[in-house]
Amino acid sequence: MSSMTFEMPNFALALPEIFVLSMACLILLIDLFLSDRNRVLTYLMSQATLVGAAILTVGLHSGEPQLTFGGSFISDTMGDVLKVFIYLVTAVVFLYSREYLRVRQLFTGEYFVLGLFGVLGMMVMVSAHSFLTIYLGLELLSLSLYAMVALQRDSVTATEAAMKYFVLGSLASGMLLYGLSMFYGVTGSLDIAEVGAYLKQLPGDNNIVLAFGVVFVVVGLAFKLGAVPFHMWVPDVYHGAPTSVTLYIGTAPKIAAFAMLMRLLVEGLGGLHVQWQDMLILLAIVSMAVGNIIAIAQGNIKRMLAYSTIAHVGFLLLGVLTGTANGYSSAMFYIIVYAIMALGGFGMIMLLSRAGFESDRIDDFKGLNDRSPWFAFIMLILMISMAGVPVSVGFWAKLAVLQAVVRADMTWLAVVAVIFSVIGAYYYLRIVKVMYFDKAEETAPLASSFDMRVAMSANGLAVFALGVYPSALTALCAAALK
Amino acid sequence: MSSDFPLLSLVIWLPIIGGLVVLAAGKNDGLVRWLSLIFSVMAFAVSVPLYTGFDTGTYQMQFVEEAAWVPTFNINYHLGIDGISMPLILLTTFTTVLVVIAGWEVIQYRVAQYMAAFLIMEGLMVGVFCALDAVLFYVFWEFMLIPMFLIIGIWGGVRRVYAAIKFFLYTFLGSVLLLVAVLYLYFQSDSFSILDFHDLRIGLTAQVLLFFAFLIAFAVKVPMWPVHTWLPDAHVEAPTGGSVILAAIMLKLGAYGFVRFILPIAPDASHELDWLIITMSLIAVIYIALVALVQEDMKKLIAYSSISHMGFVTLGFFLVYSIYDNTQSVSGAALGMEGALVQMISHGFVSGALFLCVGVMYDRLHSRNISDYGGVANTMPVFATLMVLFAMANAGLPGTSGFVGEFMVILSAFKANFWIALLASTTLVLGAAYTLWMVKRVIFGQVGNANVATLQDLNGREALVLGSLAVLVLLLGVYPAPLVDVMHASVGHLLEQAVSSKIPVIP
Numbered sequence: 001m002s003s004m005t006f007e008m009p010n011f012a013l014a015l016p017e018i019f020v021l022s023m024a025c026l027i028l029l030i031d032l033f034l035s036d037r038n039r040v041l042t043y044l045m046s047q048a049t050l051v052g053a054a055i056l057t058v059g060l061h062s063g064e065p066q067l068t069f070g071g072s073f074i075s076d077t078m079g080d081v082l083k084v085f086i087y088l089v090t091a092v093v094f095l096y097s098r099e100y101l102r103v104r105q106l107f108t109g110e111y112f113v114l115g116l117f118g119v120l121g122m123m124v125m126v127s128a129h130s131f132l133t134i135y136l137g138l139e140l141l142s143l144s145l146y147a148m149v150a151l152q153r154d155s156v157t158a159t160e161a162a163m164k165y166f167v168l169g170s171l172a173s174g175m176l177l178y179g180l181s182m183f184y185g186v187t188g189s190l191d192i193a194e195v196g197a198y199l200k201q202l203p204g205d206n207n208i209v210l211a212f213g214v215v216f217v218v219v220g221l222a223f224k225l226g227a228v229p230f231h232m233w234v235p236d237v238y239h240g241a242p243t244s245v246t247l248y249i250g251t252a253p254k255i256a257a258f259a260m261l262m263r264l265l266v267e268g269l270g271g272l273h274v275q276w277q278d279m280l281i282l283l284a285i286v287s288m289a290v291g292n293i294i295a296i297a298q299g300n301i302k303r304m305l306a307y308s309t310i311a312h313v314g315f316l317l318l319g320v321l322t323g324t325a326n327g328y329s330s331a332m333f334y335i336i337v338y339a340i341m342a343l344g345g346f347g348m349i350m351l352l353s354r355a356g357f358e359s360d361r362i363d364d365f366k367g368l369n370d371r372s373p374w375f376a377f378i379m380l381i382l383m384i385s386m387a388g389v390p391v392s393v394g395f396w397a398k399l400a401v402l403q404a405v406v407r408a409d410m411t412w413l414a415v416v417a418v419i420f421s422v423i424g425a426y427y428y429l430r431i432v433k434v435m436y437f438d439k440a441e442e443t444a445p446l447a448s449s450f451d452m453r454v455a456m457s458a459n460g461l462a463v464f465a466l467g468v469y470p471s472a473l474t475a476l477c478a479a480a481l482k
Numbered sequence: 483m484s485s486d487f488p489l490l491s492l493v494i495w496l497p498i499i500g501g502l503v504v505l506a507a508g509k510n511d512g513l514v515r516w517l518s519l520i521f522s523v524m525a526f527a528v529s530v531p532l533y534t535g536f537d538t539g540t541y542q543m544q545f546v547e548e549a550a551w552v553p554t555f556n557i558n559y560h561l562g563i564d565g566i567s568m569p570l571i572l573l574t575t576f577t578t579v580l581v582v583i584a585g586w587e588v589i590q591y592r593v594a595q596y597m598a599a600f601l602i603m604e605g606l607m608v609g610v611f612c613a614l615d616a617v618l619f620y621v622f623w624e625f626m627l628i629p630m631f632l633i634i635g636i637w638g639g640v641r642r643v644y645a646a647i648k649f650f651l652y653t654f655l656g657s658v659l660l661l662v663a664v665l666y667l668y669f670q671s672d673s674f675s676i677l678d679f680h681d682l683r684i685g686l687t688a689q690v691l692l693f694f695a696f697l698i699a700f701a702v703k704v705p706m707w708p709v710h711t712w713l714p715d716a717h718v719e720a721p722t723g724g725s726v727i728l729a730a731i732m733l734k735l736g737a738y739g740f741v742r743f744i745l746p747i748a749p750d751a752s753h754e755l756d757w758l759i760i761t762m763s764l765i766a767v768i769y770i771a772l773v774a775l776v777q778e779d780m781k782k783l784i785a786y787s788s789i790s791h792m793g794f795v796t797l798g799f800f801l802v803y804s805i806y807d808n809t810q811s812v813s814g815a816a817l818g819m820e821g822a823l824v825q826m827i828s829h830g831f832v833s834g835a836l837f838l839c840v841g842v843m844y845d846r847l848h849s850r851n852i853s854d855y856g857g858v859a860n861t862m863p864v865f866a867t868l869m870v871l872f873a874m875a876n877a878g879l880p881g882t883s884g885f886v887g888e889f890m891v892i893l894s895a896f897k898a899n900f901w902i903a904l905l906a907s908t909t910l911v912l913g914a915a916y917t918l919w920m921v922k923r924v925i926f927g928q929v930g931n932a933n934v935a936t937l938q939d940l941n942g943r944e945a946l947v948l949g950s951l952a953v954l955v956l957l958l959g960v961y962p963a964p965l966v967d968v969m970h971a972s973v974g975h976l977l978e979q980a981v982s983s984k985i986p987v988i989p
Contacts, residue, residue, distance in 0.1 A: 384628060390621040406665040418658035425654050429647060437635045437643050474554040
């Protein structure tokens with residue numbers, strides 16, 4: 001590090017990031033000159049950007065982890081796998097959103113450009129190898145998200161949600177930054193590998209600054225993840241934002257948040273595992289408890305899914321806190337599966353909605369089996385998957401995390417987790433109940449577009465197919481964290 | 483037929499595929515009914531070679547299939563059957579045929595979904611009986627809840643939603659602990675194979691914890707007192723077909739869990755805690771029988787009678803330890819164990835038949851209350867004859883299948899403890915009391931009211947269903963040997979496992 005000569009960084013490793021950045025800027029410019037009639041071009045270019053980024057990421061993949069930009073950027077298997085899923089999930093988000101935005105006169109270039117900048121932020125988070133890079137990626141993502149929530153300028157709930165999100169999000173970023181600064185103070189480095197090595201050889205764990213640092217970092221992460229007791233923003237933002245934005249917030253950024261957990265806690269602060277493990281145990285238990293119990297009381301399905309997210313975050317933390325490679329790969333599997341399920345859940349709300357009808361109350365799903373047996377079936381798969389009932393991929397996600405927890409000799413924690421999933425099963429079942437057992441209040445036929453229907457069907461069937469044959473995905477996650 | 487033909491997979495997947503085909507057939511109800519019948523009969527037909535090709539001389543798993551499923555966690559698609567599971571598979575495939583026929587005209591709302599749910603469930607239940615990989619077992623076990631939940635909730639009675647959710651949550655709570663127990667065993671053995679679990683040595687404390695985790699899962703399903711309260715609700719609200727499947731097969735799944743998991747995996751804990759199961763079983767046998775006595779609703783009465791009869795099954799399983807302590811041999815215990823297994827099959831026939839009888843009456847008068855009937859024998863003589871036969875079997879009359887199992891269990895109970903035997907024998911009185919009293923009020927006497935006077939006797943379809951069950955009840959009653967012979971080797975092996983200590987030997 002001390003050498004004064006300027007070393008040319010290896011730009012090739014960051015080619016996907018550079019590509020997304022250039023394309024996002026380009027689309028921003030082109031969109032300026034497009035009439036509303038041709039706006040679909042923005043959408044198509046955004047999708048093309050994601051496809052291109054995926055091709056670059058896969059094409060540039062090499063088995064060995066490689067560093068560049070003075071060690072602040074890493075390209076490794078975990079990062080590449082997570083990035084590919086981020087592109088995939090975002091592409092589906094864009095696809096689902098198109099019709100929804102068009103009907104509501106929200107079909108503007110901003111949504112897609114901000115979405116792409118968000119993706120860039122996530123990519124930076126995933127590939128970060130220095131505290132500063134993580135922070136950079138996180139802020140890029142967060143700022144995009146704040147703006148997206150506020151996209152519906154005339155809606156009071158949306159602007160309120162954006163305000164809340166911004167204030168609380170900034171607070172969380174501050175906490176995180178403060179904690180990171182403490183580590184910088186003790187170790188004298190921002191490089192994750194150097195900090196990690198320093199902490200591993202530390203003799204005792206009685207360093208008060210480090211203890212404070214861990215607390216602030218974990219609090220910051222918990223805020224961003226929406227773990228209890230730092231979850232207050234989640235239901236309001238999910239509820240207040242337009243469903244297409246909720247869909248975006250609730251899916252891809254979760255994958256990036258997992259990467260952030262891995263880079264910060266595991267690779268950086270792995271030496272302090274004993275300290276953060278206890279904190280995560282507490283966060284996980286209360287998240288599962290609060291998320292699952294309060295979700296029961298919700299009448300709005302977006303709020304319900306928000307609380308369900310909180311509960312799922314609890315499960316994610318269970319995998320991470322084990323401190324084993326087995327646990328990390330299980331948590332990775334869990335979060336990817338969760339993103340796919342959440343896509344379907346929010347996507348279904350958008351599929352059933354139309355102009356002037358949001359279809360976001362649980363009662364709006366009444367009698368769906370009479371209106372459309374096929375989509376009732378798809379929703380059934382999604383709900384049982386979220387509840388963790390086989391045969392659905394949600395079951396395997398829970399199984400993977402639980403076996404890691406049991407292997408880490410914390411069977412009691414697994415028992416706590418499954419008890420809360422039984423409580424959680426109730427509100428997922430309630431959706432099944434209104435769809436299948438109640439008579440329809442809405443009789444209007446579904447008004448969604450053809451591509452939306454196909455994608456939604458594929459999404460539900462993917463949850464089912466991965467449930468029947470999960471081994472490709474589990475093996476991928478295991479290989480990513482070798 | 484070559485020995486490596488995947489027969490078990492065929493029995494599992496044929497009805498499931500059939501269910502999907504039926505769903506696809508959709509709106510055409512006539513086609514749906516015939517397709518369902520064809521698939522259920524085919525599933526039964528392919529399950530028959532399991533009996534005819536079965537080697538009764540060995541306790542080893544037969545018709546074994548094994549393939550890697552999720553290598554990351556060492557989970558395999560591992561199937562196989564022994565003398566305990568094979569009869570239960572035949573019971574499942576046979577009962578499903580009856581259920582399809584029984585729902586022929588009765589079900590008018592969403593016929594395709596109804597039939598598909600039963601066909602899919604058939605495959606899943608067979609899967610539970612075949613699975614030799616614990617995760618595979620759990621997948622079948624849990625997934626089964628979904629079609630049953632829908633069956634109760636969509637085609638059920640007035641309080642169907644309450645009953646469906648109660649059913650689901652109760653059984654789900656039980657089974658998640660099963661999952662944790664299985665994961666613990668995986669942690670210990672690095673394998674999910676149930677047969678590997680059987681060879682595992684576990685300390686007593688861990689065994690006791692495993693015992694309770696398994697017990698909660700299986701006791702809810704059996705159901706044992708005091709976790710039985712979901713059953714009367716589910717039975718009363720479920721459509722006839724749902725009640726039949728619940729009583730005839732689902733309850734057996736719980737009992738099957740006892741012999742597949744608890745006894746071989748945690749024998750020392752079972753030995754320590756056999757008094758608990760015996761007490762719970764006796765309470766079920768006596769107290770629940772008394773509860774059955776006062777029921778006004780026929781379905782509820784039969785539901786309680788099921789709980790009481792299943793008490794006999796669990797009693798038979800856990801008598802083994804007292805008998806072993808008294809005689810130092812397992813030969814006496816074999817009688818009780820086989821009695822319990824025979825009772826499972828017999829109860830499948832008898833309770834299924836009784837629910838079908840109630841269904842026959844309900845389809846005509848839309849009431850399940852005993853007080854709405856009276857003197858049915860006058861207008862429906864054929865029906866009355868059959869119903870009385872099933873009632874007798876339920877009460878354990880010699881010559882019917884109900885007698886065989888109960889008699890074997892009581893007989894072996896005498897070897898264990900006189901008082902247990904005495905208390906268990908009260909079922910002969912109580913069972914006769916509640917069943918025959920119901921029969922008296924419903925079937926015999928003067929024609930109760932104008933509605934009963936208009937009743938039509940069985941049509942051909944109903945007569946076929948009930949008649950075939952009657953033949954089996956009598957056949958099993960007078961000549962149970964074919965069934966018992968099949969079980970012999972497997973029961974012997976099970977008892978050996980159940981009495982050999984699994985506590986690690988400290989060198």
